[in-house]
Amino acid sequence: MRIAIRGFAAGTLLFEDTVVMVDEAALENLLPTLAEEHATAMAEHRLHMIEIEFLDEPDPLQRFFRFGTDPSQMVEPFEILGGPPD
Numbered sequence: 001m002r003i004a005i006r007g008f009a010a011g012t013l014l015f016e017d018t019v020v021m022v023d024e025a026a027l028e029n030l031l032p033t034l035a036e037e038h039a040t041a042m043a044e045h046r047l048h049m050i051e052i053e054f055l056d057e058p059d060p061l062q063r064f065f066r067f068g069t070d071p072s073q074m075v076e077p078f079e080i081l082g083g084p085p086d
Contacts, residue, residue: 001027002055005034007047011072014047018055042069049074 001024007015021027041047049068057063071077 004051004053004055005038006051006053007038007041008049008051008068008070009047011070 001021003019003021005017005019006013019027019030021030038047038050042050047068048070049066052065054063054065066074068074
């Protein structure tokens with residue numbers, strides 16, 4: 001499996017990493033580390049959106065996964081977390 005991970009702030013690409021994995025176990029070990037790093041960057045407002053592209057996926061509707069705090073660059077964004085509890 002090959003994936004590209006891109007980080008954006010204010011609609012500007014800040015980084016792009018391509019990860020080539022041969023087995024799912026290696027991917028399962030890598031993804032939590034990357035997720036923590038990227039979530040911290042979003043919490044600190046250094047990033048506003050992460051895009052993961054599954055480079056081997058031919059279906060464009062399944063090829064991309066985006067999450068973040070800037071819905072302006074996302075297709076059909078939806079909120080997955082609410083605000084702080086009352």
